[in-house]
Amino acid sequence: MPDLVPFEYLLINEEKDDDFSESSTMPTATCLCGACHIVIDSILGTGICHCMTCRKSTSSTFSLNAVTTKDAFHLISGSPKSYGIIGDNGIPSRIFFCGECSSLMWTEYSPRPDLRIVKAGTIDGDDALANEKLQPLVEQYTRRRAPWLCGAANAKQYEGQQDANSEDDKMADVMLQGKE
Numbered sequence: 001m002p003d004l005v006p007f008e009y010l011l012i013n014e015e016k017d018d019d020f021s022e023s024s025t026m027p028t029a030t031c032l033c034g035a036c037h038i039v040i041d042s043i044l045g046t047g048i049c050h051c052m053t054c055r056k057s058t059s060s061t062f063s064l065n066a067v068t069t070k071d072a073f074h075l076i077s078g079s080p081k082s083y084g085i086i087g088d089n090g091i092p093s094r095i096f097f098c099g100e101c102s103s104l105m106w107t108e109y110s111p112r113p114d115l116r117i118v119k120a121g122t123i124d125g126d127d128a129l130a131n132e133k134l135q136p137l138v139e140q141y142t143r144r145r146a147p148w149l150c151g152a153a154n155a156k157q158y159e160g161q162q163d164a165n166s167e168d169d170k171m172a173d174v175m176l177q178g179k180e
């Protein structure tokens, strides 16, 4: 299986930004049954992943991953369960899901224990996905994207996993973040 998405490239924008919504209410994320309740202070960025791990773990076509920091992530209630996986490069990750209804909630990527990769479908609000913080900056493993889906508008496209160390991708980061 391919590696889970580390989304290292989003970290260029690690400055705190609490402007998630016009009401400045902190976003919340809940599972299907409501037992697991998460409050998120801020979101660094969001990306789509079409890798097989995302497809299998979500039982769907792709993941929409919202990256936040451990410090900005607060599990308020619920008793999530987790299981570990190991990617092709041997790097382990852990996937967390509600122990009651089994909704997939977030992933922890072992090289970056300071991050929480929240499955954005858990974020509350009928219009949550309209928020600019949840609009994907990047889309990866597009070679595995369903042929009847189009790429996300304005999202940088990667056939495989984005490489945070390549010069091309560093430039992409700069363009994505609007920084010099």
Ligand SMILES: [Zn+2]
Binding pocket: 031, 032, 033, 034, 035, 036, 098, 099, 100, 101, 102, 103
């Ligand atoms: Zn639940």
Ligand SMILES: [Zn+2]
Binding pocket: 003, 004, 005, 049, 050, 051, 052, 053, 054, 055, 063
């Ligand atoms: Zn993935």
